[in-house]
Structure formats: structure tokens, C-alpha cells
Amino acid sequence: MTTEQAPSSTTAQPPPSGISRRRLLGSAGAAGAAGLVAGGAAGAYASEAAREAPAPLSSLGATAVPFHGRRQAGITTPLQAHGHLLAFDLAPGANRKAAAALLRRWSRTAKELMAGEAPPDDTGIALDAGPSSLTVTFGFGRTFFGKAGVGDQLPEALAPLPDFVSDALDPKRSNGDLWIQIAANDALVAFHALRALQRDAADTARPRWQMNGFNRSPGATARPMTTRNLMGQIDGTNNPKPSDDDFERRIFVPERVEPAWMAGGSYAVVRRVRMLLDSWDHLSPERQEKVVGRRKSDGAPLSGGTESTPVQLDKVDENGALAIAGAAHVRVAAPASNQGAAMLRRPFSYHDGFRDDGAPDAGLLFIAWQADPMKGFVPVQRKLDLGDDLSRFLRHEASALFAVPPGCAPGEYVGQALLEG
């Protein structure tokens, strides 16, 4: 009797040019062997064939994101399935020179790992795996600049975020001198990068906080890559799009803005937002849709159309009532309600089991990218803080703001213009 079903074999894709020779060899050998079981065996232990057969290195594993470039990777890169957020504090006595050496080590490691290559004395956790769209993104917190002796380079835009009435922030999980965002479509590849980058920190920087997140796996859904969050709602529909005329100037720091080392960089707001899922799931889907202002099934605004239809805030129904309620999340958060404020949201969900009170310790690692937090996150959150309907189901538990410098050219490292400028 068949109790298991072997997964279909996926089609092997030729790895892109960024893949190292070692990977190429591994991939070619496996593709040959995989032919022996293509189609999947039927019978009582079809699962054995699936376990024994080399799975082909698919595009999931083979995709490499370039490290060098005008922007750092991990900002406009398509969302990956796994993410780690790490904050570090400089060790006492670590000066500008030590910080520069650290960023040089980190950049070299990131470059190698993103190309699918192993650094010397590697832990081996990612051996045989492709780079799996790994990205590593580096940022500086406000507290970095004084400690590293570059206080004169502190951007105005790194001013502390204002207090919000509804915040309940844990200072130990907030802020930090340095920040790394690691993301990949394989959990072991992401963990491998985390260990390698932690080792690089050596005596120069010490872990301050760390958070793990996830998104949908590529291929698990046929929908566009606007992901669903743990409330079951499609997330990211109204994100600025690279094709928008003003995308560049909204998300990336223009040339003329000081300090010069941030030209082409971006500011990342990081918020750990716990969802009160037990209360939320208790609402009917219809009530949930009113709270958000979008249909749950397809993300279409309650003012009509499909997911991509612009929200019509003034639309009224046949009874003269607003189609999108006055306190609905999409209304309060809409650019039209915030003098055009916009940010690129690129979040991960998180789930750390349950809390002592039995509630799920789960929600959103909200990450928002913008050229200036005062024209992105801050005005929108000020408005939401006064109470959209959704805020009742959210708890902001940690917060940080980081200056994320531009990418670097071959031979350079991220942050070089700051640390050697």
C-alpha cells in the first residue's frame, strides 16, 4: 500500500556564471544521477527512492546575487524564504581602524558566500549547496559613529526615531552599532553565513541581538511574490515599484544630500511587531477585511478591483458609507493620507514558539527602506500610532534605525568611504 508519495523531480537549471567550479561539478554529477529516478517511483517505499536520489540543484539553489554593485543587495532583491537580522556593538576600545578592518573582512566573506564559495577554515554547513540567492546587507547605527571616531560623519537622518505612544520596546533587542541582514532561500545557507560573519566579528564587535524570520518558499505559491503575513493578509501590495518615476529618490539617498558617503545608500527601519494572533483569528474574515481595507482572498481593496487596483479612499457603497472604513489600515497608512510618504517594505515573518502567557510569540520583522525616515516610516507610523483599526492587534516590541551605505566596487568594501573618507 502506498503511504507516501515521492515529490516530482524538478528540472535542473544550468547554474549562472557566479557559481564556483566546485559547485558546477557537484551539480553536473547530480543531474546525471537524478535521471535514474525522474518521474518518481511508485509503490510502498517510493519515499526511499526520493531519499536516495540526488535532487537536482534547481534554480532555488543555483541562483547567485552579485555582491558588488551600485546598491547593496538585499534591498530590491526579491524576498527570500529565510532571514537573520543581527545587531552588534563595537567592543570597548575598537577604533576606526578596527571597524574598517571588520567591514573589510565582512565584505570579503559576504562576497565569497554570495558567490557560493567557502571561506578558509569553513564550518562546512553549506557544503554542496548552491548560494540559494544569499544576500548580506550591512548598516550602521547612530551609536557607531562616536565609538568609531567618525562622529563628524553622523547623518542627520539617523536621529533617534520619535517615541510612539503604542511602543513597548525592549532596549536589549533594539538599536545597535552595526547591523547585518542575511537572507537566502535555504535555511542552512543562511545559518552558515551567520556563523561565518559572527566569527569575522572576532574581538571587534559583540552580538547585541538576533532575530530569525521567514517568507514563503519559491514555488510554494503561484501568486506574485507579495507574500502573506501571519494574519493571512497579503502584504506589500502598495509598495513603491522600481518602475515608479520617484522610486530612486524615495528609497535611495540622492547625491547632493550629506554626508557624501551615504549617496546611493538607504535607511532601514527595523521593527519587531508581535501580532496578537489569538485575538485576530477570533474575528470573522469579513471583520478582518474591514480592519485592513483589503479582501483577504486576493488583496483587492474594498473600494473594488484587483490587488493592483489603486485604493479609492473616497469610494462609498450603495448606503453612502465609505467602502474603506475611516480607521482601516490601508486608509491611515496610504501615501495620500501622509503627504506622499512612502517606503519600501521588505519584511520577514517570525515565530519563536509561545510566550509564558501561552500566546504565540509571532509576528512581523518589519523592515522599511527609504531615503529619509522622516519622509517614510516616521510620518506613517505617527498616524498609525494614533490608532488605525489594525494597531489594536499589533505590539511594537523592538525598534532600530540603520544607515545602509551604497554597494561597493570590486576591491572595495562596504562603508569604505565612511571609514577611510
Added chain:
Amino acid sequence: MTTEQAPSSTTAQPPPSGISRRRLLGSAGAAGAAGLVAGGAAGAYASEAAREAPAPLSSLGATAVPFHGRRQAGITTPLQAHGHLLAFDLAPGANRKAAAALLRRWSRTAKELMAGEAPPDDTGIALDAGPSSLTVTFGFGRTFFGKAGVGDQLPEALAPLPDFVSDALDPKRSNGDLWIQIAANDALVAFHALRALQRDAADTARPRWQMNGFNRSPGATARPMTTRNLMGQIDGTNNPKPSDDDFERRIFVPERVEPAWMAGGSYAVVRRVRMLLDSWDHLSPERQEKVVGRRKSDGAPLSGGTESTPVQLDKVDENGALAIAGAAHVRVAAPASNQGAAMLRRPFSYHDGFRDDGAPDAGLLFIAWQADPMKGFVPVQRKLDLGDDLSRFLRHEASALFAVPPGCAPGEYVGQALLEG
């Protein structure tokens, strides 16, 4: 300038027959739209095309594992990328009837979710996603039987595991009346199942502990699906194979063994094993290989051959020294060293950030399946407990043993023969 690279589009596979009509419609629509961007766009914002384009529902998403069958799913099913382990305790006053109703609800939910269907009043977290090889596996702990009024059905094999010298167990994260293993190749599909099954527990059972784990994503590696653990070592090479003559009687309870309701079931030993990764990663790869007894690169035993070559414990090198050291892990754990004791190991890695002492809270959610723990886990762990070289780098922090009944036929629920027998 190109700073990002769009992932190649994977080839859409026709969903297997287990997929619901709703999923089929979603998949077909997406496959059509995906054609517009096949091959990936080049240019400054290739990432936009990738984000906007419907990714095809690949075999990763489309694969469904049948719920009904001779065995429960999740034992010989190929390892999935995401796992949740949940233990529950019966609420005070919950009797046999209440427990039976709970197992009936759980079985119905598991069946629907594994087929990619949504239960009524669904949270929507898995909307649009395929079942993604979801499996749900149910077990009973020793403490269940008395509370549920079926104490006369308690299997001898559920006797408490012996104390091991090196154990440092947290009772709050050990044992439990009921156990669910959830696993899938998509994190949101797995979380969706977790929420649905927790809701089913209602007032009958309360969460006791919960652990989250992961393995490699399908397609991330070209290697056979023996996975690597967080020590970078290939894990699972010496697992019993369904093609072995004695696989059935080693892993599944034979008909003649009491109690009758467990015939065709299996016993699951669950151990949370923290790895002392900072100490481990400090060793040279050569030293690590001696500790384990296998090569790190390809898993071949140090006695020679390839990963699948049987370990030769008596092999000596040119100097007359044992090729596999006396305290090497593969020697101490080998069936030949334990009167043939064998178990099917089917683990997940875990990583919950770092501990207060700065060390990674990471390791292995060790899950071992066997017809009788006294002929599987217990004798092997007794030997390891006396100190193989690897044990110095491991901490057993939680432990549990569950009786996992056989699968059920359509119209039945898991555990029915126990609860209505």
C-alpha cells in the same frame, strides 16, 4: 548597472491528483502569466519583474502526501525543510470521550491541510499555496493513558527512558500527553497547520512545549537528501533503509506485539540536542573528522570508500592505528557496537538565536523512530552516554518518548483503535 539578478523561473509541474480544484485554478492561471517573464529580465531592475511575476507553483508547492494509509505520514516521508514539534497536556477533566473527539478533529484537519484544502473559518495563512509536502503526525505520551482513562492500554515500550549521565533535561520542554510533528517545504504552510491544530485543541488540550526546526530546501543542494547538520557534518548516512530486509520489524511495531492498537505504529524518541558550536568550530576540520569518524566533505567513513560504503571498524592504517578512532562517534553508535540496535533518524536542525551566555542556542531536534526504544535509541544512547568523542560537544536539553499509532483508513481517525477499542 545590474545590482540584482532575477532568479530563473522554475518549470511548472502539473499538480498531483491530491490538489483541490481551487489550487488547480490558481496554478494554471499562474503558469500562463509566468510565461511572460520566463528566462528573467536583465537590467537595473530585473528584481522588479521577479517580484511582480507570478512564480509557478512548482513541485515544491504542488506535492501532496496522502493522509490516509497503513502508516502515518512523516516517518518515511522525505525530510521537509520546515518542522514544528508540539506537545500538549490534556486539560483537567478531559476524559476519553473528549480525547477521542480531539483526535477526530485533528485527523480531519490534518487530512484537509495535507490535501491543500482550507478548513472552515480558516486563518488564510496558506491561501494560494500548495500543500508543499505537508505532513502531520500524532503521538501519545505515557502520561496520556491514565488521564484519558485508557491506562490498561499503556504499552510497555512507553516506559520512561532511563536517566543518562550526561543529560541536563528541562522538564518543561520534555515529555507531554500528546505530540504533533508538523513538517512542510514552506514555512507559512507549516505555521498555518500549527495554528489550525492548536485551535482544534480548544479546551481539551493545552500547549506544553513547542520547537521549530529546519532542513535544507529541496533544490538547494545536488546531494542525496542525507542532510547536513549545524556542525557541517552529513547526517543520516547509516540510517536503516526501507529496502533492508529487517526495516519493517525494526521501525514499525509487528502485529503480534501488545497492545494491539499499536500494530503498525512506531515509537518516536525526541531529544533537543544543543551543539556547542563555538567549541566545535574551533577544531580543525581534520580533528572534527576524527571525532565523527567520517570525512566532512562527502561523508565517507575514515575506513575508506564513499558515503554509502559500510564502516570498517577494524581497519588499521599503515602505522597500525585504527582508521576510525576508538571513541569516534560512528564506532560507538554503530549497530555492530550495540547488538544490532538501529533506529530511523529523521531530525531537524534548530536555531533560536543566542543564549544569555552568548553561545548559539542551536543544534538538532533529534527524532528517532523504532519498533521498540529498548532495541533502538536506549542501548545506543547508553553507549554514547559513556562518552564518545562527539558527546563532549553536545548537550541533551529535552527528551520525550511517544507512541505513534498506525495510519488510518478513510472515515477513521488516528488513535481510534486506542480510544474506541
